[in-house]
Amino acid sequence: MTQNTIKKISSLYPRLSEKEKKIADYIQEDPSHIINKTINEVSADLNIADATVFRFCKRLGFKGYQAMKIALASEVITPIQQFHEEISESDDEKTIFQKIFKSNIRTLENTMHILDEGSIKRAVMLMNKAKHIYFYGTGGSAVIAMDAYHKFVRTGVKCFAFVDSHFQLMSASQLSTDDLAVVISHSGRNRDTLQISKTAKEHGASMIAITGFPKSPIGQLADVALYTSSEETEYRSEALSSRIGQLSIIDALYVNTMVKHKDDANHALEKMRHAISQTRI
Template identity: 50%
Template sequence: MNQSFQNKNTQMRIRSIYSTLSDKERLMADFILEHPEKIIHGTINEIAEELNLADSTVFRFTKKLSYKGFQDLKISLATESVNAMKDVHEKVSKSDDEKTILEKVFCSNIKTLQDTLEVIDDIAFARAVDTILHANKIELFGFGGSNVIAMDGYHKFIRTGLTVSAQTDSHMQLISASQLTEGDVAVLISHTGHSKDILEILETVKEQQVATICITGFTQSPLSQGSDISLYTLSEETDFRSEALASRIAQLSILDALYVNVMASLDDKGQASLQHVRKAIQKKRL
């Protein structure tokens, strides 16, 4: 593993390679993410027995995470746990004044962006850019708060000169999805990846052989598992802001990065389209 990987905490290491793991490795990965305290206070034999895995499988997985062994993993998780307790003091409290809350919200957003950048799969992201560039039509889907993100994506990609669309009404989204065909791409946005509405869209477009790109926060969600390309966000919930709300800054940034990459690839064609947009908007200004 490279130095960049070794500089990540355990959660980041797992998330950054999760898509490449075998079923047994994912079992171990999920256990570490959900029960780090059991790793800290348990033995390799106890963990292996609880997961019905061989000791050697557990050991090999710790090596895959670039630790020297199980004990090294335990020490790392314990250190991260102490640091997490320190971070609690940086969360917003009722006694904070306006300036303090302002600073904490900005710091939280910065952390969300940094953490998301760490877990983005470079290969998956490059595939997403290429898929968008070669699509006959790009359509963005999202419901509730995710629809705001989808519409922002539409607001960006309409400037590329590519054929792009997005709808706000849930019925219109489903109708529009039914009209997509092979060669088109659907960009599906959902923090949890469990929304019934977004999964209906996924089912509809997959029946028509439409390429799918999802932006979500959960690797094991039905949306992530069913999409051709998955781009993940990583955010934390606080007392005054849900994890879903915190993730939106990362979702917006992923769409920004996709847009800029597409524009860079389009080169003169993209710039010509952007100039047309600017010229048209100029007429609306006094």
């Protein structure tokens, strides 16, 4: 798949400006090198403006630098990863355990590499200013949304999550500009989740998307999108593999929120511990 992006760069090369050719050469020399670089670092390395890098990404058909970087990450890293994690029916139990753990570690490492610092800061800012946070996800993503609620209820921030998609849609219709919707969808194309997202945005709520596809409708609709990178194997779908990345992003947002709301969080934890203590005999 790497060659698809590289071929696109090659086909456009004669029509690129001199500065854009510098970017093309930079990528073609070592496509994996750019995965760990921010747009600022690339522009500094090449002594060009950030806007030039951004326009180059647009010419390739990407929404921006982050989308191009994610595409390169999946194209460069995934084939190697799939080779190493190939599970055989002849593998013993321990070998399968080891391969699954290594796959999860790679998912975390790849996700960490493609997360954009600016997007992280904007996501934390939206979390901190929201009066209410609603976590949305359908199917397998509903489990991740409930896990998010289980964490964030400790922060002192008013938060909500519903397993039923109809309840989610009903709650989305009641959101306002003071609210934040955190939408979880690996594909970013689930019909129910997309309708929930559109409804939340129509009523003025801010939105964070946690997804694996930058060009997905939900990713495009969000104020901030945080992307995961995962791989598909014979025994595990890409969506299942992505959950470890989704959970880690939620963990990181949770800890950031705990730090920013330290006093409220401590008070919330005290009330929670007191309530739990009352149930003990």
